[in-house]
Amino acid sequence: MEISKEAEALNAGLQQAHPQVFSMLSKKGRSFFFPKLGILSQTAEAKGKKMNATIGICLEEDGSPMRLQSIQQHLTLNPGEIYPYAPSFGSPQLREQWKSMLLSKNPSLQGKEFSLPIVACGLTNAVAVAAAMFVDSGEKVITPDYYWENYDLTIAQGCNASLVKFSTFKGSRFNIEGLRGKLLSKGEKKVVILNFPNNPTGFTLRKEEAPKVVEVIREAAEKGKHIVVLLDDAYFGLVFEEDALQESLFGMLAGLSPNVLAVKIDGATKEDFAWGLRVGFLTFAAKDAAKECYAPLENKAAGALRGSISNASNLSQSLVLKAYRSGAYQEEKKAKFELLKKRFDEVKRVLAAHPEFREEFVPEPFNAGYFLCFKLKHADAEAVRKKLLETYSTGIIAFGSIIRFAFVALPLAGIEPAVTNIFSACRDCRKP
Ligand SMILES: Cc1ncc(COP(=O)(O)O)c(C=O)c1O
Known part of the structure; x- marks a missing residue:
C-alpha cells in the first residue's frame, strides 16, 4: 500500500510522540490522513472573504445556504445549522460538548488526558473506522461470545479479520479468566472489543468485576502486549442495578499503561434515543499520550471518514448539540x-x-x-x-x-x- 507524504509525516509525529500507540496501527491505519492540502484547506483559507467561490454548496442571493421550502418548512433551525457540510472531524462545538459530557459521566476520567471525540455516522461507522485503523487483514480480534452480530461485517468482513471468542460468562459472573487467556496468548499485539451494557445479553460488569477486568489488561500490558481495547459503549448509562458499574471502562483504562490504547465508541443513538439521527463518536486514550499523540489519531480517523462517508449529518449534529445544551x-x-x-x-x-x-x-x-x-x-x-x-x-x-x-x-x-x-x-x- 502506497503511503502519501502527508500520512508519512503524521506517522513520524505519532511514532515520536507515542511509539507504542504507533505500533498498534494497521497498515491501513498508517496510510490514513486527513488532507491538509487541496480543496478543503483552500476552502478553509477563503472562509469569511467577501467573494468566496470555493465552497461546494450553493448560496442564495443573500449569502445564506440555498434551500427548498419543502424541506425548510419542517424545520425551525437556522439554515446554517442544517444545509452546509459539517467538518469530517465533526462539529467543533459538539466535539467539545461530548468531551465535557464524557468527563462528567465517567468520574474515573478526571485528571486523565484523552482525545477530542471525532463524530462518526452512528456507532456502526465508528466501529468500522476504529477497526480499519487498528485491525490488519488476517488479524484476530478478541470478543466475548455474546457479541453484536454486526461485528461480523464491520470487523471480520470489513478488515478480513477473524473474531476469536471466549465464553462471556462463568456461572453468573463475567468470564475474566477467559479474557485473560486470550490476552496472554501468543503474539505481541492484541485487539479486543468489549461491549457493556451488552447486546444481546443486557449484561454490564458489576462494580467489583470491573477492576478485575482492568487488572488482566494491565497484566498483559506489563508482559509486553500492545493492546487496543475497543469499547462499544452504545448502551451507556442504561444500567438498572445498584451493584453494576455506572461508568465506562474507558476511564479506568485511560491512564493504565502506555501499552494500552482505549478507543471509546459511543453516541446519541441508544443513550439519547436518537437511532436514526446517526451521531456516533470515537475517542482515544492511552497513558503518556498527549496532544502530539491524539492529534494524529484524530486526523487519521477524520481521514478515514473523509474517504467513506465524508462527514456526518450537520442537521443531526445540530439537533443533538441543542439537546445537550438544553436545560431540560x-x-x-x-x-x-x-x-x-x-x-x-x-x-x-x-x-x-x-x-x-x-x-x-x-x-x-x-x-x-x-x-x-x-x-x-x-x-x-x-x-x-x-x-x-x-x-x-x-x-x-x-x-x-x-x-x-x-x-x-x-x-x-x-x-x-x-x-x-x-x-x-x-x-x-x-x-x-
Ligand atoms: C452493541 C452495539 N453497538 C453499536 C450499534 C450500532 O449503533 P448505530 O445505530 O449508532 O450504528 C448497536 C446497534 O444495534 C449495538 O447494539
Whole structure:
C-alpha cells in the first residue's frame, strides 16, 4: 500500500510522540490522513472573504445556504445549522460538548488526558473506522461470545479479520479468566472489543468485576502486549442495578499503561434515543499520550471518514448539540430512564413470579441495556420464534438455543403476556 507524504509525516509525529500507540496501527491505519492540502484547506483559507467561490454548496442571493421550502418548512433551525457540510472531524462545538459530557459521566476520567471525540455516522461507522485503523487483514480480534452480530461485517468482513471468542460468562459472573487467556496468548499485539451494557445479553460488569477486568489488561500490558481495547459503549448509562458499574471502562483504562490504547465508541443513538439521527463518536486514550499523540489519531480517523462517508449529518449534529445544551435534557433523560427501569423491574418480577418458566428457559445474567437472553432448555429457538409469530403474534430474535427479548420495546403491561407467550411457545415446541 502506497503511503502519501502527508500520512508519512503524521506517522513520524505519532511514532515520536507515542511509539507504542504507533505500533498498534494497521497498515491501513498508517496510510490514513486527513488532507491538509487541496480543496478543503483552500476552502478553509477563503472562509469569511467577501467573494468566496470555493465552497461546494450553493448560496442564495443573500449569502445564506440555498434551500427548498419543502424541506425548510419542517424545520425551525437556522439554515446554517442544517444545509452546509459539517467538518469530517465533526462539529467543533459538539466535539467539545461530548468531551465535557464524557468527563462528567465517567468520574474515573478526571485528571486523565484523552482525545477530542471525532463524530462518526452512528456507532456502526465508528466501529468500522476504529477497526480499519487498528485491525490488519488476517488479524484476530478478541470478543466475548455474546457479541453484536454486526461485528461480523464491520470487523471480520470489513478488515478480513477473524473474531476469536471466549465464553462471556462463568456461572453468573463475567468470564475474566477467559479474557485473560486470550490476552496472554501468543503474539505481541492484541485487539479486543468489549461491549457493556451488552447486546444481546443486557449484561454490564458489576462494580467489583470491573477492576478485575482492568487488572488482566494491565497484566498483559506489563508482559509486553500492545493492546487496543475497543469499547462499544452504545448502551451507556442504561444500567438498572445498584451493584453494576455506572461508568465506562474507558476511564479506568485511560491512564493504565502506555501499552494500552482505549478507543471509546459511543453516541446519541441508544443513550439519547436518537437511532436514526446517526451521531456516533470515537475517542482515544492511552497513558503518556498527549496532544502530539491524539492529534494524529484524530486526523487519521477524520481521514478515514473523509474517504467513506465524508462527514456526518450537520442537521443531526445540530439537533443533538441543542439537546445537550438544553436545560431540560437531564430531566427528560431521567424520565425515560425511569420508564425503562420499570420495564426492567417488571421482567424481574415476572420471572420471579413464574418459577414454572424455568422449566423451559433460564435468563442469562442481565442488569442493563435494552435486552435479555433466554437460554432454552428443550426447544429449538428458531422453531419457537416461528411458533411465536404464527400462534402468539409475538416477535423475538432467535439464534442457536437463545432468544433475545427487547423489553425496552414493549409497554409495561405487555411484558408479562409476552414472556408468557415465549413460555407457551417453548412448551409447544418441546423436542420429544
Ligand atoms: C452493541 C452495539 N453497538 C453499536 C450499534 C450500532 O449503533 P448505530 O445505530 O449508532 O450504528 C448497536 C446497534 O444495534 C449495538 O447494539
